[in-house]
Amino acid sequence: MSHEGGQPPVVETHDLRKVYSPGTEAEVIALRGVNLRIERGEFVAIMGPSGSGKSTLMNMIGCLDTPSSGTYACDGVDVSTLDAEDLAALRRDKIGFVFQGFNLLPRMSALENVAMPMAYTRVPYQERRERAQAALSAVGLGERASHRPNELSGGQQQRVAIARALINHPPILLADEPTGALDSKTGEEILALFNRLSEEQHTVVLITHDAHVAAHAHRVYVMHDGGLHEGSHEDLRA
């Protein structure tokens, strides 16, 4: 693929399909030919009802699962050409995950949680701590580095999870219902943080069933029964 000197899209899928348990009675077509193109620095929301295929698509974008057919190029790399080791490296270098339940390790401090993804890199110990401290400061938690998750509010825990997702400077931040467990004011703070990250050329892909949350993104897609459709902000008010 040539991109005439420009950067390739961060996410580019062609006719992506996912069929669970094909050929059996339990067969589910979870993705039906999804075409998605996301450029660097975009903040995109994917919404849709329960069971429409949002998490399945997030797992494909995050290289946690492989499609039944179709192609996916992550930051210009066709992921079907990679073996398991290369895929793990691509996940580590290109993608930061923010999960709904925060997934923080309870016995570790905020700083240690944020430093975790550097465990499998060559970054020296002192630099890991400095980078983790800087990442916490960037999400407004510089003063809370030594706190454990249970000593932090829900919104602060979610911000620790975001700092952790960003620590290896991945171009893509994938967030599945990141505000689902938060009150609306704390949720607004997280969404403002995503907006700021996209201004700093991070690509943010936000999965949500909530139209008010999706309305914060620059661009909205809607999933229905495995199909992805470009939505408008007008759809969100309906």
Ligand SMILES: Nc1ncnc2c1ncn2[C@@H]1O[C@H](COP(=O)(O)OP(=O)(O)OP(=O)(O)O)[C@@H](O)[C@H]1O
């Ligand atoms: N591992 C699996 N095996 C079989 N079917 C699955 C599997 N994972 C998901 N499905 C089915 O695929 C469809 C899409 O599921 P998916 O988890 O992507 O939905 P979703 O949009 O994320 O829903 P929610 O909003 O409830 O999280 C559903 O019908 C689901 O039952």
Ligand SMILES: [Mg+2]
């Ligand atoms: Mg889901």
